Each structure stands twice: as C-alpha cells, then as structure tokens.
Amino acid sequence: MWHAKAQPMARMGLRPFAATASKGKCEKVPHETVSVSRSLRKITPMAYSRLRRIINKLEQLQIMGHKLRLNDKERQANEVIMAIKNDEINQGKLDPTKFTPGQHIFQTLTAIRKSPIFKIIKKMPKGGVLHAHDTALCSTEFLISLTYRENLWICTAEKDKAIAFRFSVDKPTMKPMDKCKWEPMCELRERMGDEEVKRYLRRRFSMYPFSKFISNNQAWAHFMGIFILLDGLLCHAPIWGDYYYNALKEFAEDGVQYLELRSLLPPLYCMGEEMLTIRDTVAIYKSELERFMADHPDFIGSKLIYAPLRGVEPKVVEGYVKTATELNKEFPDFMIGFDLVGQEELGRPLIDFVENLLKMPEQIKFFFHAGETNWFGSPIDENLTDAIMLGTKRIGHGYAITKHPVSMGLARFLDIAIEVCPVSNQVLQLGVDYRNHPAALLLASNVPIVISSDDPSFWRCAPLSHDFYFAFLGIAPVGADLRFLKCLAMNSLRYSALEGEEKKVAFAKWQKSWDKWIDDLVSEKGC
Numbered sequence: 001m002w003h004a005k006a007q008p009m010a011r012m013g014l015r016p017f018a019a020t021a022s023k024g025k026c027e028k029v030p031h032e033t034v035s036v037s038r039s040l041r042k043i044t045p046m047a048y049s050r051l052r053r054i055i056n057k058l059e060q061l062q063i064m065g066h067k068l069r070l071n072d073k074e075r076q077a078n079e080v081i082m083a084i085k086n087d088e089i090n091q092g093k094l095d096p097t098k099f100t101p102g103q104h105i106f107q108t109l110t111a112i113r114k115s116p117i118f119k120i121i122k123k124m125p126k127g128g129v130l131h132a133h134d135t136a137l138c139s140t141e142f143l144i145s146l147t148y149r150e151n152l153w154i155c156t157a158e159k160d161k162a163i164a165f166r167f168s169v170d171k172p173t174m175k176p177m178d179k180c181k182w183e184p185m186c187e188l189r190e191r192m193g194d195e196e197v198k199r200y201l202r203r204r205f206s207m208y209p210f211s212k213f214i215s216n217n218q219a220w221a222h223f224m225g226i227f228i229l230l231d232g233l234l235c236h237a238p239i240w241g242d243y244y245y246n247a248l249k250e251f252a253e254d255g256v257q258y259l260e261l262r263s264l265l266p267p268l269y270c271m272g273e274e275m276l277t278i279r280d281t282v283a284i285y286k287s288e289l290e291r292f293m294a295d296h297p298d299f300i301g302s303k304l305i306y307a308p309l310r311g312v313e314p315k316v317v318e319g320y321v322k323t324a325t326e327l328n329k330e331f332p333d334f335m336i337g338f339d340l341v342g343q344e345e346l347g348r349p350l351i352d353f354v355e356n357l358l359k360m361p362e363q364i365k366f367f368f369h370a371g372e373t374n375w376f377g378s379p380i381d382e383n384l385t386d387a388i389m390l391g392t393k394r395i396g397h398g399y400a401i402t403k404h405p406v407s408m409g410l411a412r413f414l415d416i417a418i419e420v421c422p423v424s425n426q427v428l429q430l431g432v433d434y435r436n437h438p439a440a441l442l443l444a445s446n447v448p449i450v451i452s453s454d455d456p457s458f459w460r461c462a463p464l465s466h467d468f469y470f471a472f473l474g475i476a477p478v479g480a481d482l483r484f485l486k487c488l489a490m491n492s493l494r495y496s497a498l499e500g501e502e503k504k505v506a507f508a509k510w511q512k513s514w515d516k517w518i519d520d521l522v523s524e525k526g527c
C-alpha cells in the first residue's frame with residue numbers, strides 16, 4: 001500500500017519514513033536537500049503569482065494593526081500621512097546618511113524636529129506612556145529652572161564638577177564625597193557666569209554628548225550618575241510635587257493623556273533635617289494628580305508602580321512586598337503595581353526573589369523589567385521566564401524576547417504586552433539602527449507591544465513623540481500606516497492598569513482627541 005504514497009514523496013526528494021525507520025535507530029541516513037524552488041519550476045506563471053500573493057498576504061495578516069478598519073476621514077488622513085512618510089523613506093533610500101532612524105539620536109535630534117512626519121506624530125493623541133521613571137521625565141529646561149529656586153546649594157568637586165544639590169537655609173552638613181565643597185547656587189552663578197552654568201547643567205543633566213561608550217556598563221554608570229545627581233534637587237518635598245505636575249503638563253503637550261509611572265518612592269526631605277515617609281511621597285503624587293486633573297479635564301489620569309532597586313539581598317524584597325501592600329491598601333486606585341529597577345545585568349535575577357514575590361497580594365500587578373540585554377542565554381534572559389511565570393501584566397523592554405520563541409509565544413497567548421522603548425535601547429547601547437530593533441519581529445508576528453520612552457529627560461527627547469517616530473519610520477514595515485499608529489495608541493490604553501469604567505472613560509477621552517486630530521489633519525493636509 002505505501003508504494004502508492006511513496007512515489008510522489010520520492011519525486012519531491014523525500015525519503016519515506018518506513019524506509020528510513022527500518023534501517024535501525026543509530027544508522028546514518030544520507031541527507032537529501034529538498035528544494036521547493038525546483039519543485040515550483042514547472043508551475044504556470046499564473047499559479048506562481050497566485051501562490052506568491054497568498055504567502056505575502058499571510059505575512060501581512062499577522063502584522064500589528066493590519067486588521068484595523070479605518071473610517072472615511074481616517075482613510076483621507078492616511079493618504080496625507082503615507083505621502084509624507086514615503087517621501088521621507090525615499091529620501092533615505094537615496095541618501096541613507098539622511099535617514100534618521102539609521103543613526104544615533106544625539107546626532108539627529110535637531111533634524112528630527114524639522115521632519116514633517118515627526119510634526120504629525122507630535123500632535124497625534126498617542127494614548128498613554130506605560131513605561132517611564134520618576135526623576136527622568138521633565139525637559140532639561142525645566143530642570144535648569146529648578147536650580148534658580150531659593151536656598152539651593154551645590155556641591156562641586158575638581159574642575160567645578162557638580163556632585164550633589166541640597167535645599168537648605170544653612171550650609172548642608174552631609175558630605176556626598178570627600179573633595180566636594182558646598183556653595184550657594186547663586187554664588188556659583190556669580191563666579192562662573194549664568195550662561196556658562198546653564199551650558200554646563202544642560203550637559204550634566206543628560207547623556208549628551210556621549211553617543212558611544214566603551215560598553216553598555218559604562219553607559220549605565222553614566223546614566224545612574226544623573227539619577228544620583230538629581231536626588232538632592234528633586235527629592236525635596238515641594239520640588240517633588242512640582243516636578244510631577246510639570247511632567248504631566250509636558251506629557252499632555254506631547255499628545256499623551258495618561259501616565260503609568262514607575263517610582264523608587266524615595267522618602268523626601270524638608271528644609272532642615274526632617275524626612276517624610278514613603279507614604280507621604282505617594283500622597284504628594286496623588287494630590288498633585290488631583291490638582292492637574294482639575295486644571296486639565298481632558299487628561300485621563302496617572303497610576304503608580306512601586307519600583308525599588310533590584311540590586312539587593314532577597315530579604316530586602318520581603319520589605320518591598322510589605323511596603324507595596326500597605327501603600328496599595330491606602331491608595332488602592334493609584335498605587336497599583338510593582339517592579340524592580342536598575343541595570344538587570346548587574347542586579348540580581350528575578351529567580352532570587354521569587355519566594356518573596358509570590359507573597360504579593362493578587363490585586364498588586366507585576367510589570368517587570370525583563371530581558372534588557374544583548375547576552376543571549378544569560379540569567380537576564382531567564383528573567384523573561386520568571387516575569388511570565390509570576391504573572392507579569394506587561395514586560396519592560398523584553399529586548400531579548402525574540403531569541404526565545406516559547407516566551408514570545410506565551411506573551412502572545414497570555415496577552416502580555418512588551419513595553420518597547422526604542423530611544424532608551426539605543427542610548428543604553430543595545431543597538432544603533434532602529435531598522436534592526438527586535439520589536440520589528442514582535443509586530444511582524446503579532447505579539448502585543450506598546451511604545452514608551454523610559455527616561456526621555458536624559459536624552460532630551462519629547463515625552464513620547466521621538467519613540468513613536470522611530471517605531472513608525474524605523475522599526476515598522478515601510479508600508480505601516482495610520483492603522484499601525486492607531487493600534488499603538490489604543491494598545492497603550494488596552495494594556496494599561498486602567499479597569500472597567502475608568503478604561504471606558506479613557507477610551508472616550510482619547511477618541512475625542514483622536515477624531516479632532518484626524519479632522520485637523522484632513523483639513524490642513526498635514527501642515
């Protein structure tokens with residue numbers, strides 16, 4: 001009987017299983033290549049083109065946003081956007097040195113601001129930012145403006161290098177390092193000149209001009225140094241609230257209506273030696289949010305993810321769980337999640353903390369950073385496994401996940417969105433050319449993603465627009481259009497911690513802004 005089936009298999013170069021199996025388990029079977037292209041040589045041109053169409057269609061059907069239907073107005077807007085996008089891509093093909101997603105952001109920041117597609121994205125209602133950190137949100141200009149506040153002292157080391165700030169009536173007594181001298185900020189300005197101080201701080205508050213570090217460890221050391229420098233400036237109770245309020249304002253101006261913020265929740269200091277509690281830090285956030293919502297009724301809101309440092313002993317995490325539980329009890333609609341932060345490669349892997357993390361109450365959701373590395377197969381990659389097993393709602397970065405098809409499949413199956421932060425990945429040295437970003441594979445295979453900005457302050461980027469711009473022009477397929485952008489915006493609400501009625505309200509507020517933006521786009525033709 002099997003002869004009848006074996007003949008067509010043999011024609012295709014395949015060896016029938018029964019013939020090979022009978023030779024015994026360990027006997028070597030000669031390998032014969034199966035050439036599909038050879039087998040298609042005899043088909044008609046029409047059949048070839050039909051098969052080709054089917055394969056391409058199958059590819060396209062999986063791409064994120066492809067199934068979204070646009071209404072008439074949106075279709076008109078899409079024509080405007082795609083004409084401009086194609087122009088920018090064609091120019092890039094002619095002269096790749098002018099294609100900004102192929103280069104480092106520090107070299108192209110000014111050029112991008114002039115890009116017509118960037119201008120469109122800037123005005124687009126992009127939904128929410130779901131991955132951003134407490135003291136890396138506001139523009140450099142705002143940070144500099146804070147240094148003019150009364151009673152600010154600066155500690156400088158050799159060559160006037162800024163080491164720390166502190167608000168105090170009298171000279172601060174604490175010493176951040178031995179050779180550091182405190183002086184009032186106003187005296188430093190008199191001594192060095194206002195413009196020179198501004199120029200210096202503009203550089204010191206960001207990663208500029210360093211687009212290349214020896215390694216990503218060095219990039220991380222520089223990056224963490226900015227957080228440390230900003231501590232004394234921002235962890236002063238009155239400033240903490242102002243900083244958050246201003247962040248919400250800058251985010252809203254960039255077309256962001258919702259912010260899910262990760263914070264270390266540091267205890268804040270008052271003038272003098274008095275320290276507030278972690279609970280007070282959350283209360284300040286909450287009251288500033290209420291003030292902002294009263295001033296900006298179209299804004300959707302903000303929620304908090306408690307995200308302390310990961311480079312600690314496992315028993316410290318027990319304390320984290322206790323703190324998170326208490327805070328969630330007092331602020332159940334606001335403090336809703338937990339994560340661990342700091343360089344994954346140098347911190348401890350999640351597996352070290354699993355025992356304590358499993359004690360976290362069910363209503364506190366996990367949003368773990370995982371797989372922010374280029375070390376394939378390292379314990380950092382395995383953070384992806386633990387994050388998924390611990391029931392993470394989203395994965396922060398997940399840069400390594402495309403090397404793990406099982407984790408990728410689980411993310412798709414369990415509907416876990418990957419928080420992709422393109423500019424952060426570039427500045428922290430995971431890759432340069434956005435066209436090679438692993439998120440391309442995620443959206444090509446329909447793993448849910450959201451786009452976020454991580455620490456936009458440190459790369460002098462807009463709160464979200466630059467990351468959207470690179471996702472649209474660099475990471476997504478050339479043909480990705482308004483459906484892709486709309487899908488990203490909707491995903492940012494869909495995969496947020498918003499629930500029930502508040503999610504419905506969120507979508508309604510976003511839709512209202514979206515419809516207006518589409519109207520403007522059609523009537524202005526993208527100008």
Ligand SMILES: [Zn+2]
Nearest residue numbers: 131369396454
């Ligand atoms: Zn992050």
